[in-house]
Amino acid sequence: MVSALEALTRLKEGNRRFVAGTAMRVAAAEHSRRIELLDDQEPFAIILGCSDSRVPAEIVFDQGLGDLFVIRVAGNIVAPSQIGSIEFAADRYGVRLVVVLGHSGCGAVIASLEELERPSETPNKRHARNCEIH
Numbered sequence: 001m002v003s004a005l006e007a008l009t010r011l012k013e014g015n016r017r018f019v020a021g022t023a024m025r026v027a028a029a030e031h032s033r034r035i036e037l038l039d040d041q042e043p044f045a046i047i048l049g050c051s052d053s054r055v056p057a058e059i060v061f062d063q064g065l066g067d068l069f070v071i072r073v074a075g076n077i078v079a080p081s082q083i084g085s086i087e088f089a090a091d092r093y094g095v096r097l098v099v100v101l102g103h104s105g106c107g108a109v110i111a112s113l114e115e116l117e118r119p120s121e122t123p124n125k126r127h128a129r130n131c132e133i134h
């Protein structure tokens with residue numbers, strides 16, 4: 001089992017490689033690694049991150065297949081289903097580190113703030129308009 005401190009160190013080192021442009025993630029998806037993961041997984045960290053296409057955890061932390069257990073939702077918020085996924089991974093795989101990964105320029109957060117400042121329509125009216133067939 002990987003300790004929380006060791007897991008955090010791995011993530012920081014991976015992020016440094018990503019920032020420096022020296023990421024190794026292609027090697028982490030080699031055929032031999034895929035074979036190793038056929039029957040089981042041993043992720044060393046759980047990441048609750050945003051669905052934003054610019055912040056995929058495996059890429060920004062330069063990790064490979066089987067390294068991270070990732071839950072992604074716009075705005076990296078938690079609902080009971082996300083909590084259940086986190087608890088599942090911690091219990092099933094013995095993962096000791098949970099990271100809630102926010103990021104700058106989050107579209108989901110910006111949209112939420114805009115809606116709070118200037119409520120436009122009720123969600124039901126907006127949904128009906130978006131689903132209208134012309």
Ligand SMILES: [Zn+2]
Nearest residue numbers: 050052075106
């Ligand atoms: Zn976001």
